[in-house]
Amino acid sequence: xxxxxxxxxxxxxxxxxxxxxxxxxxxxxxxxxxxxxxxxxxxxxxxxxxxxxxxxxxxxxxxxxxxxxxxxxxxxxxxxxxxxxxxxxxxxxxxxxxxxxxxxxxxxxxxxxxxxxxxxxxxxxxxxxxxxxxxxxxxxxxxxxxxxxxxxxxxxxxxxxxxxxxxxxxxxxxxxxxxxxxxxxxxxxxxxxxxxxxxxxxxxxxxxxxxxx
Amino acid sequence: xxxxxxxxxxxxxxxxxxxxxxxxxxxxxxxxxxxxxxxxxxxxxxxxxxxxxxxxxxxxxxxxxxxxxxxxxxxxxxxxxxxxxxxxxxxxxxxxxxxxxxxxxxxxxxxxxxxxxxxxxxxxxxxxxxxxxxxxxxxxxxxxxxxxxxxxxxxxxxxxxxxxxxxxxxxxxxxxxxxxxxxxxxxxxxxxxxxxxxxxxxxxxxxxxxxxxxxxxxxxxxxxxxxxxxxxxxxxxxxxxxxxxxxxxxxxxxxxxxxxxxxxxxxxxxxxxxxxxxxxxxxxxxxxxxxxxxxxxxxxxxxxxxxxxxxxxxxxxxxxxxxxxxxxxxxxxxxxxxxxxxxxxxxxxxxxxxxxxxxxxxxxxxxxxxxxxxxxxxxxxxxxxxxxxxxxxxxxxxxxxxxxxxxxxxxxxxxxxxxxxxxxxxxxxxxxxxxxxxxxxxxxxxxxxxxxxxxxxxxxxxxxxxxxxxxxxxxxxxxxxxxxxxxxxxxxxxxxxxxxxxxxxxxxxxxxxxxxxxxxxxxxxxxxxxxxxxxxxxxxxxxxxxxxxxxxxxxxxxxxxxxxxxxxxxxxxxxxxxxxxxxxxxxxxxxxxxxxxxxxxxxxxxxxxxxxxxxxxxxxxxxxxxxxxxxxxxxxxxxxxxxxxxxxxxxxxxxxxxxxxxxxxxxxxxxxxxxxxxxxxxxxxxxxxxxxxxxxxxxxxxxxxxxxxxxxxxxxxxxxxxxxxxxxxxxxxxxxxx
Numbered sequence: 031x032x033x034x035x036x037x038x039x040x041x042x043x044x045x046x047x048x049x050x051x052x053x054x055x056x057x058x059x060x061x062x063x064x065x066x067x068x069x070x071x072x073x074x075x076x077x078x079x080x081x082x083x084x085x086x087x088x089x090x091x092x093x094x095x096x097x098x099x100x101x102x103x104x105x106x107x108x109x110x111x112x113x114x115x116x117x118x119x120x121x122x123x124x125x126x127x128x129x130x131x132x133x134x135x136x137x138x139x140x141x142x143x144x145x146x147x148x149x150x151x152x153x154x155x156x157x158x159x160x161x162x163x164x165x166x167x168x169x170x171x172x173x174x175x176x177x178x179x180x181x182x183x184x185x186x187x188x189x190x191x192x193x194x195x196x197x198x199x200x201x202x203x204x205x206x207x208x209x210x211x212x213x214x215x216x217x218x219x220x221x222x223x224x225x226x227x228x229x230x231x232x233x234x235x236x237x238x239x240x241x242x243x
Numbered sequence: 244x245x246x247x248x249x250x251x252x253x254x255x256x257x258x259x260x261x262x263x264x265x266x267x268x269x270x271x272x273x274x275x276x277x278x279x280x281x282x283x284x285x286x287x288x289x290x291x292x293x294x295x296x297x298x299x300x301x302x303x304x305x306x307x308x309x310x311x312x313x314x315x316x317x318x319x320x321x322x323x324x325x326x327x328x329x330x331x332x333x334x335x336x337x338x339x340x341x342x343x344x345x346x347x348x349x350x351x352x353x354x355x356x357x358x359x360x361x362x363x364x365x366x367x368x369x370x371x372x373x374x375x376x377x378x379x380x381x382x383x384x385x386x387x388x389x390x391x392x393x394x395x396x397x398x399x400x401x402x403x404x405x406x407x408x409x410x411x412x413x414x415x416x417x418x419x420x421x422x423x424x425x426x427x428x429x430x431x432x433x434x435x436x437x438x439x440x441x442x443x444x445x446x447x448x449x450x451x452x453x454x455x456x457x458x459x460x461x462x463x464x465x466x467x468x469x470x471x472x473x474x475x476x477x478x479x480x481x482x483x484x485x486x487x488x489x490x491x492x493x494x495x496x497x498x499x500x501x502x503x504x505x506x507x508x509x510x511x512x513x514x515x516x517x518x519x520x521x522x523x524x525x526x527x528x529x530x531x532x533x534x535x536x537x538x539x540x541x542x543x544x545x546x547x548x549x550x551x552x553x554x555x556x557x558x559x560x561x562x563x564x565x566x567x568x569x570x571x572x573x574x575x576x577x578x579x580x581x582x583x584x585x586x587x588x589x590x591x592x593x594x595x596x597x598x599x600x601x602x603x604x605x606x607x608x609x610x611x612x613x614x615x616x617x618x619x620x621x622x623x624x625x626x627x628x629x630x631x632x633x634x635x636x637x638x639x640x641x642x643x644x645x646x647x648x649x650x651x652x653x654x655x656x657x658x659x660x661x662x663x664x665x666x667x668x669x670x671x672x673x674x675x676x677x678x679x680x681x682x683x684x685x686x687x688x689x690x691x692x693x694x695x696x697x698x699x700x701x702x703x704x705x706x707x708x709x710x711x712x713x714x715x716x717x718x719x720x721x722x723x724x725x726x727x728x729x730x731x732x733x734x735x736x737x738x739x740x741x742x743x744x745x746x747x748x749x750x751x752x753x754x755x756x757x758x759x760x761x762x763x764x765x766x767x768x769x770x771x772x773x774x775x776x777x778x779x780x781x782x783x784x785x786x787x788x789x790x791x792x793x794x795x796x797x798x799x800x801x802x803x804x805x806x807x808x809x810x811x812x813x814x815x816x817x818x819x820x821x822x823x824x825x826x827x828x829x830x831x832x833x834x835x836x837x838x839x840x841x842x843x844x845x846x847x848x849x850x851x852x853x854x855x856x857x858x859x860x861x862x863x864x865x866x867x868x869x870x871x872x873x874x875x876x877x878x879x880x881x882x883x884x885x886x887x888x889x890x891x892x893x894x895x896x897x898x899x900x901x902x903x904x905x906x907x908x909x910x911x912x913x914x915x916x917x918x919x920x921x922x923x924x925x926x927x928x929x930x931x932x933x934x935x936x937x938x939x940x941x942x943x944x945x946x947x948x949x950x951x952x953x954x955x956x957x958x959x960x961x962x963x964x965x966x967x968x969x970x971x972x973x974x975x976x977x978x979x980x981x
Contacts (some may be wrong), residue, residue, distance in 0.1 A: 081874065140724070172299035196297060201284075216280035217273050220289065224259050227292045 050114075050240035053099055066095055068237060071173075073122045075166040080159065086129050093129075094122045114240050119163045123156050171237065175229040183222060186210065190218040247279050248272065257286035323361065327351070329400040331359050331407055347410060350395070357395060358411070362404040380406040382499050382522040390490035392510065392520040408520075412513050416506035416574065419462050423469045423476075424577045430470065461515040473607045480574050481612060481638045483517040484509075488567060488635035490519045495560040495631060502558075504566035505545040506573055543589045544579045545569040548622045551590045561624040564631055568619025575616065576604040596622035611641045611649075618649040719748050719757055726766045727844030730880075735774040742767035761803060762845075764793035768806060769848045773882060775812045776855050777927050802849070805829055809856060827862045830869070847877030854886045858893060866890045881907055885931060892934075904932040 049068075052061030070091050077090040098121055101107060107117055180188065186208055193199040193207065194215050201215045236242065248256070248269050255261050256269050273280045323333050323346065331348040337358065348359040377397070384394040384406075397406035468476040487509055494501060501508075501522060508521045543551060547565035549558045572580045580599075581592040598620060601613040615637045621627045628634040628649075637647045644663045722745035729738035745763030771786030790807040797803050808826065830853050850873035857866035867890045873883040884907035891900035930945035 083875075168295055169299045172295050176296070176299070195293060211274070213274050213277055213280040216284040217270060220257060220283050220286065221270075223289045223292055223296070224257065226296060227289075228259055230292065230295075 048240060049242050050102065052242075053102055062099075064242070065099070068174075069098075069118060070095060072163075072166050072170045073118070075169060076119075076122055076159075076163050077126050079162045079166065080126050080130070082126060082129060083133075086133070090122065090126050090129055093125045094118070097121055097125065113238055115167065115238050119160065120156065122163070123159055167237075171230055171233050172226070174233055175226045178229060179222060179225060183225070187214075187218040188222065190215050191222040195219045195223070247276060250282070253279070253282050253286055254288055256283065257288035323403075328359065328361065328403055328405055329398045330396070331357065331405070333359065343405075348407070350407065356410045357407040358392075358409065359405055359407050377404075380522075383408065383520075385497055386490075386494055386499060388490050388493045390486045390516065390518045391494065392518045411510050411518060413511045414462055416509040416511060416517070416570065418507075419465055419511060420506055420573055420577055422462065422466050426466050426470065427577070461511055461513060464515075465511075473605075474609070477575065477607075477609060477612055478642050480571070481615075481642050483511065483515070484567065484571050484574070485635045485638035485642070487517050487519055488564075488631045488638060491560075491563050491567060492630055492632035492635060494519075495563070500558070500560050501563050501566075502550070504563050504570060506570045509570060543586050543593070544581065546590075546593060547624070548593055548596060549624060551593050559624070560631070561627050564619050564627050564634055565621075565624075567631065567634065568616050568627075571612075571616045572598075572601065572620065575608050575612065576601050578604065580620065609641070611647050614649045615641060615647060715748070715752060715757055719745055719760060719762070722748060723762050723766060724844070726763075726770070727848065730766075730770050730773065730844070730848055735770055738770045739767060742770060759796050761793040761796040761800075764789040764796070765803065765806065766845070766848075768793065769852055772809065772812060772852050773848065776852075777882070806849075806852075809852070810859075812855070812859075824860065827857055827860045827865055830857060830865065844877055847873045847880050847883060850876060851880065851882045851886050854890065858886070858890055863890060863894050867894065889931065907932055 049061055049065060052058050053065060055061070073091045073094045074087055077087045082090055098118060101121075107114075190204050190208055190210060193204045194201060199207070201212045204210075204215045205212045252261070252265075252269065256266065261269070269279075269283075273283055323344075324336065326333050328348075330350055330352050332351060333346045333348045335347040337345040337347055343360045343362045346359045346361065348357055349355070350357050380394055380397040383392065384397070387393065392411065393409040395407045395409070398404075465476055465479060468479060487504075491501065491504070499522070501519065503521060504519070508519065510518050510520050512518065545566045547558070547562040550562050550565075569580050581589050583589040583592055598617065601608045601616060602610065615634065618637075619627055619634055628637070633648070637649050640647045722741055726738045726741035726745065729735075729741055742763045745760075746767065749757050749760050749763060768786040768789030771789065775786070790803070790809070793803045794800075794807040805826070810826070850869050854866045854869035854873060857863075857869055866886075870883065870887040870890050873880065874887055877883060884903050888900045888903035888907055891897075891903060927945075930942045933939070933942035933945060
């Protein structure tokens with residue numbers, strides 16, 4: 031094969047640093063999967079907090095993701111104007127609201143109280159939900175950090191951190207349970223938290239800018 | 244670093260601002276200086292990230308997965324290679340489990356290979372760990388069975404606790420399952436590739452696999468059988484698991500419960516024997532008939548519902564039957580019975596017990612084998628096999644094509660099985676019969692046509708009757724739906740009317756189409772009860788009578804029986820937690836079953852009412868769980884938000900309580916209209932919300948408005964003692980505030 035010809039083809043694997051660039055290529059499944067794994071859980075948690083029913087939550091995630099990609103490919107998202115995080119939040123909010131309004135309307139019709147419009151108070155306005163979105167974002171990022179930490183941290187140290195910092199065991203109990211010194215228990219906590227803080231910063235930045243590091 | 248780091252260095256360390264060299268210096272220092280370790284522990288820079296981690300980790304567990312533990316070799320485990328421990332010389336590391344490390348070793352006196360399990364050093368230091376290790380050895384040592392891995396000796400040497408057991412060259416059933424799964428994936432991928440290339444998938448591997456069978460060990464044989472003839476894999480699996488069931492039956496009769504039966508504890512030897520190992524969680528029942536409380540240990544994927552109940556339900560040998568059923572389940576369909584991302588999710592699913600039927604996953608799985616598996620995994624131990632021996636029998640009956648005992652086979656099923664066992668004889672006899680029958684049939688055919696006309700007429704009449712019955716059921720469902728929609732809008736009078744309508748439909752049902760349906764009474768009773776709680780009562784006697792009538796119609800319904808014994812909402816909080824305790828225990832028990840099966844609106848209303856009772860009885864965890872269910876079932880329900888806010892407030896989670904209170908308020912104001920009853924509901928909600936938010940003055944003001952409205956009501960509407968109840972209600976709620 032002519033080397034020049036092959037270089038003109040779109041890459042099948044992610045080679046650029048941008049997840050968003052990869053989304054422009056419809057054949058790039060890896061990017062789509064990463065995109066879905068990354069932002070899907072945030073939309074899912076957000077939809078649950080706004081009290082969507084479980085089957086509606088699935089719809090909300092799927093519709094938000096598909097709309098994001100479609101509109102991004104159509105050039106609706108301008109990276110210079112706003113952050114990906116808030117744009118995605120807006121899309122998710124409108125999808126969720128649409129689903130909820132649709133349900134309320136259906137229920138009103140079923141109960142024979144046909145009103146002019148579905149109620150506007152179906153969910154709070156977007157300003158009031160931003161905080162929920164942010165909390166969910168933080169949660170999912172931390173969970174991603176924990177996944178990574180699991181793979182790279184010594185299991186005894188991780189267990190010491192878990193028992194001491196998350197399950198409120200005393201340092202003495204943890205030391206006895208795992209057969210390590212108390213100092214090591216304290217050190218495990220600080221090393222794991224320090225690592226999480228660094229990872230969080232990096233993942234948060236990458237996710238906000240739609241990058242792959 | 245010899246001197247202690249300064250406070251600023253510690254904070255910079257925690258904030259990640261130091262260079263790697265400085266970090267290493269501080270690490271080394273802290274390892275030997277307890278004071279600095281404690282200072283580091285209190286560094287403020289960690290507070291923010293720790294709180295986020297705590298919040299995120301509520302939804303999952305960090306516990307190190309078993310697979311990762313096994314890969315990690317600690318220094319002391321490496322150093323044992325080549326050492327002599329007691330009579331055993333350590334040769335090779337086989338694996339690391341939760342309690343100890345398993346090595347291949349040679350017993351020097353008898354010159355035989357054994358598997359040597361050595362207790363982990365940290366576990367050795369703890370008395371409980373030593374006891375458990377000893378128990379494992381003792382439990383296994385008292386069992387002598389072909390399908391139980393034998394224990395030869397145990398001892399203590401140079402501070403190392405160990406026991407020696409039979410060495411089996413083979414692999415765990417979990418590995419076999421993994422391999423079959425991988426093989427299927429590969430086959431599927433190559434078939435797809437072949438079809439994409441326009442080729443037909445290669446079949447030659449089948450034939451060659453058959454010819455090479457003699458070279459395979461049992462594990463390979465199972466994997467290959469899955470490709471060649473899945474039915475034979477099922478037969479072989481059933482035979483192997485029947486042996487394990489025999490072994491379990493034997494252990495149970497010796498008074499030993501394994502408690503951790505799972506595929507990785509079923510070892511398949513190369514020569515085709517499946518043995519039970521790892522008695523680490525086993526319990527020895529010293530007295531026959533005695534049961535033990537379950538402890539929450541072991542792998543949740545294969546745990547029985549009573550085991551995940553963690554001590555609240557006694558467990559007996561039937562927990563092993565369940566776990567063996569779960570292992571069979573995974574062997575058959577290649578996926579565990581319940582899947583979940585976290586331990587809590589798996590446990591939740593086991594409790595709910597909604598198992599996916601095997602034949603929905605793989606149609607090739609024989610019905611009888613599915614029946615055996617599902618009977619072993621019945622959520623209630625009473626419905627499982629009485630003993631592992633019975634399960635073994637049924638597995639063998641399946642292999643030999645006899646009708647199994649698990650499901651009483653119909654005459655047809657028995658006949659089919661008989662035919663399969665004696666296919667040649669039956670074939671000849673059937674041939675003769677077919678010829679004779681054909682002659683007879685032709686003669687009968689003409690008469691049959693005449694009869695058909697009569698049958699058509701009867702069937703038309705039946706259809707007409709059926710459509711009438713369907714219409715009646717449709718009307719009843721409509722009235723009930725309407726009632727619940729009204730309750731969701733806090734329109735209690737309308738809801739009352741809708742449910743009354745449903746009741747009349749049932750009472751006027753002369754044809755018996757509706758089967759004395761109690762739904763109207765239940766709905767009307769719940770509406771009355773909720774109205775009482777919210778202080779917009781229409782009278783206690785009505786709801787009490789309704790529940791009683793419903794109970795008379797369905798005396799065997801757990802839920803209705805419970806409702807008919809609900810306390811008077813006015814006195815519930817006064818009576819206190821103790822008097823409600825038995826009722827709360829019952830609510831906790833039935834919370835999962837009957838209510839979940841109801842329609843969303845109905846379920847939500849029941850959850851709300853029960854949550855109020857739990858709140859009055861001060862069982863806050865139960866109240867929270869119930870109110871959470873109410874919200875999940877029906878997010879449009881003002882009362883759901885309100886009760887959730889009240890419970891959170893009583894638990895001291897004020898910030899969250901306020902969120903939900905605000906939601907309740909939003910919904911209540913959305914429901915406002917000119918109807919005075921709705922207005923009053925709005926005031927009541929607002930009064931309670933203000934209480935949750937700690938604004939007692941505003942709460943008082945709103946409750947005065949309710950009192951004013953109640954006093955203006957015409958007496959015909961405020962039946963019985965609605966007014967005095969309404970006056971007292973806001974005050975009684977005060978007692979729930981923290």
